Amino acid sequence: MDVQHVYPEKRLSFPEDEARLTWLALLLDAYSIVDQGIEREIAKEAETRGRNVACSKGCANCCRIHAAVPVYPLEMAGMAWYCTEQVAGVTRQVLISQLEHFEQGDPCPFLVNDTCAVHALRPMACRQFNVFDIPCAEDEDPFYSRREDVLTPSEPFKNMAFRVMLPFYGIVDETDKDIAIKENHIHRQVRVLQQCSWKELAKKMRQFSAQQPSSNDIRFVGGPGD
Ligand code: SF4
Structure with missing residues (x-):
């Protein structure tokens, strides 16, 4: 099954940027696949067990804890x-x-006014974290308190998304891709968002802002109200 093309209209698209940054197209393809996998798992839960996702806009409990x-x-x-x-x-x-002052133990530095500032490009882990039926209590981590209510991501879709990402890591041959998936090549490079230093990113953002003729020239597609 070519899941990449099941719902092509749902894939986010930044044509000019994708032409300039070839890796961006890989990432957007991969996220489209991950999102389709999540959509299917959620639909399956609704159909077979009458369950619905409790997560809603404005709830950022998981981003904080x-x-x-x-x-x-x-x-x-x-x-x-x-x-x-x-x-x-x-x-x-x-x-x-937030990126400049972020310290371990703080809520996710990308959480701005209870909204993910990188929602369109949020990581797979954030996309996959969906809770069924009952909204989280304050400071509750349902992964530990009620694991059965947390969506289990589709392994085949996850692997297909990883496969699409592989050229970014220099793996382009189809047989090499099979081996890389089997050996968890991408997963072995995982980092922890809260353990990274984001100061360099803040610096880069400041530099980019300074290069713009006016703040109106920066496109705004993310953040609260999006
Ligand atoms: S990156 Fe993930 S944890 Fe951080 S604010 Fe966005 S959705 Fe929440």
Whole structure:
């Protein structure tokens, strides 16, 4: 099954940027596959067990309490690009400050006013974290308190997404891709979002802002109200 093309209209698209940054197309393809996998799992739960996702806009409990969000190098490149070239306005200013002052133990530095500032380019782990039926209590981590209510991501879709990402890591041959998936090549490069230093990204954002003729020239597609 070619899942990449099941819902092509749902894939996010940044044509000019994808032409300039070839890795960005890989990441957007991969996220489209991951999202399709999640959509299918959610539909399956609704159909077979009558369950519905309890997560809703404005609930950012998981972004505040999770201390170890896994993130892969290609995803970090995507987040850095999005923050630098897409996020604007007040969200941009708050985000820069949070990235500069971020310390381990703080809520995710990309959380601005209870909204993910990189929502369009948020990592796979964030996309996959969906809770069924009952909204989380304050400070509850349902992964530990009620694991059965947390969506289990589709392994085949996850592997297909990883496969699409592999050229970013220099793996282009189809047989090599099979081996890389079997040996968890991408997963072995995982980092923890909250253990990374984001100061360099804040610096890059400031430099990019300074190069713009006016703040109105920065495209705004992310952040609160999006
Ligand atoms: S990247 Fe976005 S969705 Fe993920 S934990 Fe941070 S604020 Fe939440």
